[in-house]
Amino acid sequence: MREEEQKRILEEWLNRYKALIFKVVRAYAVTAMDQDDLFQEVIIQVWNSIPVFRNESSPSTWLYRISLNTAIKWARKERRQYKPESLDDALQNIIHASDIPIDERLVWLYEEIRTLDEIDRSVTLLMLDGFSYKEIAGMLGISESNVGVKINRIKKHLISQSQKKQSPWNLTI
Structure with a gap:
């Protein structure tokens, strides 16, 4: 080239x-x-x-x-x-x-994303950008079912953190 x-x-x-x-x-x-x-x-x-x-x-x-x-x-x-x-x-x-x-919710969200381990951080970013479980799995070299489990756990973690730290959101499912 x-x-x-x-x-x-x-x-x-x-x-x-x-x-x-x-x-x-x-x-x-x-x-x-x-x-x-x-x-x-x-x-x-x-x-x-x-x-x-x-x-x-x-x-x-x-x-x-x-x-x-x-x-x-x-x-x-x-x-x-x-x-x-x-x-x-x-x-x-x-x-x-x-x-x-400036959006305080985004500041809070990025602060929380940075606390995640590397794979969860990557899954979160890809999910936020609308990639499918299959695409995320392919990019990260993990199974689709593992992606689903991780996303569910990440959501629960973020909800918990939003309630503990009085984030700009009070997240619920």
Whole structure:
């Protein structure tokens, strides 16, 4: 593949799926600086993967998989080098990094998503973006029934957390 074609594909994918990538980045990185670093890591991985993309899945599925795998690896590496910072400062950085108006419910939701383990975090993001159980299972390498169990447990966890911490929502089933 020629570099010009690779560049064209990258630009097209970024124009269409930048929000998808940023959603994953925001779920794994707290500060604006970390989000920038992780976003760059994801873009590098996307760039390197373009020549091997075979159209066996949609570009959004491919980008999700790359974004999630890169974010998981990045989070593991960062956890070993973690420097604590005030949660309020971290939340302000998240809000500042986004062009979306401040919505306290989203701040709460992303805070809760970050507390989940890597697989549950990935399942949650994919579910929120409307992927089917089958698609989620394929992307994460788990069974469809396992996806269903995880989603049910995650929902119960979020409901419990919303009631304990007096979230901006009081969730119920």
